[in-house]
Ligand SMILES: *[C@@H]1O[C@H](CO)[C@@H](O)[C@H](O)[C@H]1NC(C)=O
Ligand SMILES: *[C@@H]1O[C@H](CO)[C@@H](O)[C@H](O)[C@H]1NC(C)=O
């Protein structure tokens with residue numbers, strides 16, 4: 001065996017032992033005070049990928065300029081006021097080699113002042129900084145991974161003033177994740193700095209077997225369940241359909257401190273129609289999903305900007321009960337019915353009729369209120385969420401009649417009267 005493999009095995013054994021000693025006692029979900037509601041912010045990956053050519057593309061390459069510009073815009077354009085808080089670096093920020101002491105080093109040309117400098121400016125604007133790492137030996141983009149450097153990297157991130165870590169799972173076998181992700185949580189905790197921990201762990205397993213989500217929630221604030229989002233309605237639809245199946249029972253695991261993450265919002269990007277953008281906002285809101293935009297806030301147009309800043313949509317996403325909604329029914333071939341219990345507990349209900357059909361006109365939905373779970377005899381006021389239009393007062397036996405555009409939604413809230 002070569003040296004590296006021996007080291008590998010020793011480290012693996014050490015982690016396994018360490019896990020047994022320190023971690024097996026834990027019976028409840030991670031509570032580090034963070035993510036009491038789904039975190040909100042901006043994340044570079046979907047839109048900016050691993051664009052590192054700052055000579056050719058200075059505005060869009062992964063560099064301190066990109067994150068500082070977005071931080072500026074989050075504040076100036078009103079996103080911060082409605083709750084978007086994290087500015088998150090994704091892959092390709094690091095140098096290809098670790099420094100002489102083994103620690104991660106940001107690319108010196110693209111982050112000439114270092115990450116601490118970036119964190120300080122971002123904090124001075126009342127925002128938070130997120131960073132990206134990978135549990136394996138390399139990141140997905142081929143930059144240094146954290147395997148065998150977990151403690152050092154956790155400390156480096158804390159020293160830099162980082163507030164959130166997305167830990168990806170390329171370049172490792174999946175079996176190691178069951179102790180590696182918990183080990184990183186242990187080391188993050190030991191730094192004493194509250195760092196919101198986003199794990200890609202289940203996303204690397206869910207293709208073959210159902211992850212143990214209760215176990216994952218013991219160590220992660222949020223976790224990516226499934227494939228990366230791409231800039232297309234097909235991708236959004238595929239993610240929604242996958243989440244609607246609730247394989248492995250992840251929906252019930254969500255709650256204050258721990259949320260499933262279906263990946264970034266692509267509202268304001270290239271591909272989605274206005275209706276499709278509303279659909280993504282509505283379903284991400286019903287699912288209590290983290291809301292991380294990945295778009296160009298410099299050039300975004302008014303309609304997507306208004307959708308992203310819609311306070312009623314955000315309020316449902318951020319409902320303090322933190323209950324994740326789910327698909328409860330299907331009408332005909334194409335209309336999915338989703339509901340989410342919101343505050344006050346056991347009383348009001350947010351709901352979505354999602355039209356996955358493509359027939360060229362709005363679909364008429366007639367649906368009895370009680371089937372949404374709205375069963376109080378006192379009745380409900382129903383309001384459309386995006387525009388606040390009052391639809392009417394309803395008893396639980398009444399039918400709600402609405403139309404739903406192709407690849408669009410009707411997003412409503414039934415407010416308990418009583
Ligand atoms: C570390 O873990 C303890 C116990 O779960 C928790 O109370 C504390 O807030 C955590 N600290 C940090 C910095 O995450
Ligand atoms: C319900 O709607 C009616 C009619 O618009 C209104 O008078 C009433 O105040 C509303 N009640 C609640 C609790 O919103």
Ligand SMILES: *[C@@H]1O[C@H](CO)[C@@H](O)[C@H](O)[C@H]1NC(C)=O
Pocket residue numbers: 366399400401
């Ligand atoms: C909704 O449609 C049903 C069936 O067509 C009808 O019986 C009901 O009166 C309608 N409800 C409202 C509030 O218009």
